Amino acid sequence: MSKLLRWIAVSLPLAAVGPLASVISLAHDGSHTSTVKDLSAHFVDGALVVPAKVVDCTLSGGTETKCISLTVKPAPKNMTIGPWCPRLVTDGPDKGGIWLHNNRVHDVDGAFVKDAATFFNDKTWQLFDPATGRINVTDSEVACRAAARPDVDPKYQNHCVECQVSYVTTGTTLTYLIPLKPILVKQPAQRVGRGGVGVTFNGARLDGPAPVDAILGAHTLAPFDDCGGHVNVHVGYHIHAVTAKTTTDCLKTISIEAKHTDVIGLAMDGHAIFARANKTGEEPDGLDRCGGHKDSKLGYHYHAGKPGSNAILGCHVAETGCVVDAPGKSCLHDGWIAWFKRLFD
Template sequence: MQYLRHSAAALFLFGIPFCANAEPLTVEIVKDLFSEAQLVSNPVEVECTLSGGAQTTCIQITVVPAPTTYEAGPWCPTNVKDGPESSGIWFYDGEVVDADGAFFSQLAMLYEDDNWQVVDPETGDVRYTATAEACAAAARPDVAEEYQNSCVQCLIEYIDGDLTVTYSIPVEPVASEAPADVRRTSVGVAFNGIRIDGPAPLEAILGAYTIATFDDCGGHVNLPVGYHYHAVTDCLAHSHEEDSAQVEGHASVVGLALDGHFIATHLNTDGSAPDDLDACYGHSTSDLGYHYHAGKPGSNQNLGCLTAQAGCSQGEEGETCDATARPPRP
């Protein structure tokens, strides 16, 4: 991932400590950070109302919710013989597991429920949503009976070609009275333009005897919001070897939370997890100021909460962000 390296280097050249909290976001910085996102137009400064009622300045960006630096997928195996290279991942017991054919053949045992029948016992075929229609019917809370017991996948090409997602993020974080719950909201946006989401509703998904697999980058598609992440994986990290001098062994900074703080990957470059994170998964360092570390892939929790007031993760390009007026979802 070249872009992060370049943006980090560029910011340092101008004497701006990369991602430091003290420096407000500008259109130029955001343009640079999001250079590999599918931006629909240039970022703009707008007036916005944050979740706690603060009126401030936000940077608004509008993106196409599909990745450009890699091909999304695969998600569902089609037969029990399919290995991990032709399937995605799933979160089981707080860990990332390969959602390959072998995994699907063991669902009844793993979830201790014989109603799991995703695999045809005669042919070994894995039932999956093979059309846009099936994806739309299955990737929702109230899964129609005929799509239960399926691996749910929605392909990138099922997304409406005109779908865009608009984010309005404060140029400087504004303190909130209490940390905001993120269990049912998106938490931010990765620098590649992809939504970093709140937890996937695993109970509802499993309750319908479906597995809505993620690809190896932790992403899957639903039709209203496009491709989005339920895990922050190394797919988003830049090469540590070449720029370790800039981040000094610190985890890669990979995106912006809706409250204007930066989000880094879970682990530092030496494989250690920071041990001083608060309930929101944030901490302060002298180089980076206050920032978050995404939760462990498999934990189904990208952030614990938002420390500061959130901007908006929905609406149309040019629409005024009033985060007090909207339900938090999607």
């Protein structure tokens, strides 16, 4: 029997929790050693830069518990990222990424950039040189940093912004501390914070909503690639939208049940995140406002939000762990702040 089938066999009688949560919280012999081994096996080779381990952690609501510690690099493994900005107004959709607007996904091709003033109904948009058709792109680290900061350098307004993973400070890693067992809260809340909503088995961050209004406010466009992600210099590659392509071509996914969609990653509260639509395009029923539902076989789990929604998860139903910038660090939301937060959870 494959490892996955063994996990399912172990998980099925415990329908109260999602499959990966079961995998994490109850390995077949119940030991942390096998939990770590089994969960690590889901990750693409080389995605974890130090071996996963179980550590003490304090969750967002103040619960002290055990978390799995997963350390990844700013670039996802076994995944081609980009392109983001087309270079010429004549470029086709293969030269650019996507943009999310009014719940829809739009291709950022040359024509999109050319028509930005009409699309956004604002004459200030002028992202290209009308004489040459060349698009203004932040094609250096200096330009990326200046254009991506909250107060965009006026020099880089009316630019298509893209940053490369090579701009991220050398040696940067991100350590996700995710509870082995979800601790449900009374009031589901966004609990996204700076750590994002979860992590994929390639080591890519599943992020909270992109600040599209702030980006557009500076007359910049920071497209996502066709996998739904882009790069910032602090955390590297991160995904804001799970598109059909994200599931089929970009991420390592795990098929658990033929009728259901595939698992794409782990949420920061220890539940599994599944893709939105299955291979025939069917979407799940009865999702709560966080994007989750309970299934008699799979237990509670999330489905990623519609790609245009700019929200992979609406909220978390359980206390979240955190992301720290070095293995061995603990979540900062401990102490009295967590105690205080627990009053509202």
